[in-house]
Amino acid sequence: MxxxxxxxxxxxxxxxxxxxxxxxxxxxxxxxxxxxxxxxxxxxxxxxxxxxxxxxxxxxxxxxxxAYCFREFLVIIMPTGIARELRTAPLTAAFGLFVIFTYAIAGIFAPWIAPYGESEIISSAFAPADENMLLGADQLGRDMFSRIVYGARNSVGLALVATVSAFFMGALGGLLAATKGGWFDQFLGRAADVIMSIPSLIFALLMLSIFGPRIIVIIIAVAIIYAPRVFRLTRAVAGNVVVMDYIEAAKLRGERTWYLIRKEILPNSTAPLVAEFGLEFCFVFLLVAGLSFLGLGIQPPTADWGSMVRENATLISFGDLTPLIPAAAIALLTVAVNFVVDWMLFRSSGLKE
Amino acid sequence: MPKAKRALLEISGLKVEGNTGEEWVDIVKGVHLTLRRGEVMGLIGESGAGKSTIGAAAMGYARDGTRISDGSIDFDGIELTTASEGEKRALRGSRIAYVAQSAAASFNPAHRIIDQHTEAPLHYRIKKRLEAQEDAMDLYERLRLPNPREIGFRYPHQVSGGQLQRAMTAMAMACRPDLIIFDEPTTALDVTTQIEVLAAIRDIVDQFDTAAIYITHDLAVVAQMADTIKVLLRGREVEEAPTQEMLDGPKEDYTKSLWAVRSFRRPQKSRPNGSEPLVSVRNVDAAYTGGVKVLDQVSFEIYKGMTVAVVGESGSGKSTAARVITGLLPPTAGEVLFGGDPLPPNYRNRSRDQLRQVQMIYQMADTALNPKVRVNEIIGRPAQFYSGLHGVKLKHRVDELLDLIELEPSRFYDRYPPELSGGQKQRIGIARALAADPTFIICDEVTSALDQLVAEGILKLLDRLQEDLDLSYMFITHDLATVRSIADEVVVMRNGLVVEQGGKEEMFRPPHHPYTDLLLSSVPEMDSNWLTTLLEERGVDNIGDAATV
Incomplete structure (x- = not known):
């Protein structure tokens, strides 16, 4: 012993x-x-x-x-209403919030945090970590740590924009379909079915090979792929709200569709939509990372976690963990977002105990 | 009933706490209860009085978010507060049974009734499957269900609400329990259906000498069922006495107020001479998609400043008539005139002013008010929408409306509906209708989801508003007591047809149409012999079919 x-x-x-x-x-x-x-x-x-x-x-x-400290910190700095919700948050959710917070800081302040530029070659290829380079160098001799920090801005930013666009399209369509009903609902529903019937990765690859791997194309392609799911969820949630008496009262008052959506339906369907946003964000993020890994996503020399895994993949056969660092960054964010989403789902479903 | 029997259930000093999310507050504050074999105890009180919580506690059960914090519950020598989950589970279903308010929601729609019935006896190995089924059919017969040998093999949605409630009572009897807890078993039923269920429950409790706790907020019902009555208020016992004693001379002020609640009466107004009716429904036919005709040549008129009550069981088409008037369901034939001019059949084609004139108050205030919108916006929106008020003027109007419905503006202005009580929500619903400055309001069962005291307050408010603002009401209800208190004229509907119509006084005076007679005689009265007398008059055999006469 x-x-x-x-x-x-x-x-x-x-x-x-x-x-x-x-x-x-x-x-x-x-x-x-x-x-x-x-x-x-x-x-x-x-x-x-x-x-x-x-x-x-x-x-x-x-x-x-x-996670515990971060939750206490949030409870103290936030206004009373949010603080009360946060106090009941499980530690996993607090941990998720902390990770998201860290990533956001890294993404926003990337140029100040990263010691070197994202495409700056400062050393020999695959140089091991030293006092200049926290995580060593990549296959061209660029600082791995700087690229991870910049990657937070590029990969997460892209996924965020794509998810927001998917949500905008899907949620708007779903709300309109639920409110209007009839042929409009049928038309949107069948259109969504058509998009969903095409395998998502193949659809993205097709779009990217036709229009070229530009950022805007990636965003639009991903938004189109994910919008139908959001559409279906929103339509189902709004469908439950539309049958309420207060909607009938508003209709009988002569209110227009836009008022109904904005004032009466949307406030009553936000909880599941927010939870869905978190989930979809993870999927979008993984899809973008996957596209980058295939070489059709964000193009070099822009730092992106997906392509960083691919570029350094050869090192894994030498038993080096470097390619796993960007992969771990992806995994950590996904897990963190899911922790937060679980907590929100739990709250919105009312499944207490 | 011999009182020498040993107590079956003895609850003493029971305290139950509920979690508000922040802290634990007392829901039941020290209640004592003794029940002997073969005895029926009625628990009455408003919602929030803790009746259902005590009912659940009698099974040693505390709902989610509540806990039994003090006191003892002794069931036939077993202390339920300290018994293990396993011990309690062994009692439930076999020796203690529970009949819930809504049988439709309590049966599993995916299984046949008889399979659900026999689940408990099979689980406890009291009977073999065939024996249990045979016994179920026997119980169905005793409860006077039609086709007792066949009905159990149907699925819950294939039988009517009243039959389902009786099937549920039969299910509770499956293991011949010592104690049954009835939690408002007839509240969701029509008066005519209620009688069948009441008669069935009373018979079966008598036949098997079962003890029962009967929870209800309807005094007249409890008077038929219980040997003793216990009145509860906010988790405390107000008083307890044998039924007849309680009916003859309640001691406490609160009990007296409960007894006096149905006293509100308004003299009947007569039609103004020589004037046009405000609303007139002419030979209206209506059908839902699928072609089932729900209104057949319906005609009635509503004059200015008057209240017309539309009465009937569920499915009689009274709510559909309201939907036709509002334009939600365009009629297939006939027309609706408003102030002499025909209204466009579909509400989408009506002008803003036409929409403003006809307002609606809903039965369920919970679903009628958007939970995510503040009170001032709920009430303010129609005023803003129709009259273009905004800023200070709008705030004044909202304050004025809140004053009208007797809610303090400073306290309620910024609240959200879920923070309000049922009666307060219903008042907000009324204020929203008034905000449009209408001449005609449709009240769809506005008091049926409320406690009696609160309902009376709402009726008085509606009556006062009618006087002050010269409103006309169409009052849809299945409750004849409400009709008696507020209506001027009555329209009786059945299966989409108008059976009888006329002034209130003449409607309540014989001779009636047979259906009106059935409705009237089915309203429970505050006399513990009422049910017995009624059953004798009607003849025992046809109670089961009373609703289908």
């Missing part, structure tokens, strides 16, 4: 006794199960296995404490 193992177990046992003493059942069960599992692991895998468990648990604990 070495010092590490002894401290590790001592810490766990003291922590679980403390939790038990405080009558906190949940934390106690987590800590003590971890202790028992570690016993088994230490016997089977030795100290190295124990070390990886410790690192994993430490990272989780670290993420949890950051």
């Amino acid at each position: 070495n010092v590490f193992a002894v401290t590790y177990f001592a810490f766990l046992i003291i922590a679980s006794s403390f939790a038990a003493f405080q009558q906190r059942r949940g934390p106690f069960m987590i800590l003590f199960s971890l202790t028992l599992a570690s016993f088994v692991l230490a016997i089977v895998g030795g100290t190295s296995a124990l070390r990886s468990v410790a690192v994993g648990a430490g990272l989780l604990a670290f993420a949890a404490s950051i």
